[in-house]
Amino acid sequence: MKSEIGTLGLPPKQFDLVAKALADPRRMALLESIGSEREYSCQKLCVEFPVSKGTISHHMKELVRAGLIEQRREGQYRFYEVRREVLAAYTAELMRRVARVSGQ
Amino acid sequence: MKSEIGTLGLPPKQFDLVAKALADPRRMALLESIGSEREYSCQKLCVEFPVSKGTISHHMKELVRAGLIEQRREGQYRFYEVRREVLAAYTAELMRRVARVSGQ
DNA sequence: GCAACAGTTTCATAACCATCAAACACAAAT
DNA sequence: ATTTGTGTTTGATGGTTATGAAACTGTTGC
Numbered sequence: 001m002k003s004e005i006g007t008l009g010l011p012p013k014q015f016d017l018v019a020k021a022l023a024d025p026r027r028m029a030l031l032e033s034i035g036s037e038r039e040y041s042c043q044k045l046c047v048e049f050p051v052s053k054g055t056i057s058h059h060m061k062e063l064v065r066a067g068l069i070e071q072r073r074e075g076q077y078r079f080y081e082v083r084r085e086v087l088a089a090y091t092a093e094l095m096r097r098v099a100r101v102s103g104q
Numbered sequence: 105m106k107s108e109i110g111t112l113g114l115p116p117k118q119f120d121l122v123a124k125a126l127a128d129p130r131r132m133a134l135l136e137s138i139g140s141e142r143e144y145s146c147q148k149l150c151v152e153f154p155v156s157k158g159t160i161s162h163h164m165k166e167l168v169r170a171g172l173i174e175q176r177r178e179g180q181y182r183f184y185e186v187r188r189e190v191l192a193a194y195t196a197e198l199m200r201r202v203a204r205v206s207g208q
Numbered sequence: 209g210c211a212a213c214a215g216t217t218t219c220a221t222a223a224c225c226a227t228c229a230a231a232c233a234c235a236a237a238t
Numbered sequence: 239a240t241t242t243g244t245g246t247t248t249g250a251t252g253g254t255t256a257t258g259a260a261a262c263t264g265t266t267g268c
Contacts, residue, residue: 016129019123020127022123024256032201035201035202036205038204052257053214053215053216054217054218054257054260057216058216059256060215061216076215077215082204088199091195091198091199097132098139098186098188100186102141130226146244147244156227157244157245158228158230160245162225163226165246180234180236181244181245
């Protein structure tokens with residue numbers, strides 16, 4: 001999900017993907033680890049979390065699909081980086097959607 | 105989930121519940137409707153959404169459980185109100201969790 | 209080439225969950 | 239008290255998904 005979130009908020013489809021991606025505690029934990037450094041290797045995640053590499057790969061795919069992380073390939077290694085603008089756009093859109101309009 | 109979100113962020117358990125509650129598009133849409141007015145009746149939701157009242161009731165239960173809405177009983181009717189402080193606390197905690205700490 | 213390592217994909221499985229229908233509980237009105 | 243209306247609970251069902259194992263792809267180094 002490569003979208004421009006410049007002036008207009010998150011597209012509805014991406015909004016749903018982000019919400020879904022954040023809903024799983026394990027995936028959220030993975031995102032937190034990635035966010036704790038400037039970038040985070042897949043290897044480190046595999047060591048840190050008690051799940052198979054297949055499962056890690058699956059979660060990374062979902063996070064990328066939602067636009068929450070960016071992937072960098074370096075030889076045989078993969079590095080991930082959190083896209084905080086997307087996260088910020090999500091929270092902004094979330095608050096906007098429940099901003100009361102009618103009836104004061 | 106009745107928690108004091110005064111100075112300290114959302115408790116981890118409630119954080120997970122909120123994330124889960126927001127992940128379903130229908131439930132999110134229900135929350136948006138409730139938030140579009142000062143308060144919203146269950147009746148109105150049942151008319152507005154093409155799902156059974158059983159399903160509406162189920163979603164309301166989840167939203168209450170997450171602390172995202174408050175419920176008021178008035179005779180045979182139910183009214184819901186969005187708890188924006190909880191939503192704000194969730195987004196704050198979300199951003200806090202991915203706020204980079206080490207390695208600049 | 210071959211072996212070792214890093215990730216991905218596929219397949220199967222179990223758990224979860226959104227949904228409906230129907231039965232239920234409760235309130236209001238006749 | 240009986241009926242009607244509003245919401246809840248229960249049971250069943252189909253769809254989604256988190257997970258592991260194993261096969262696969264690609265890269266590094268011998």
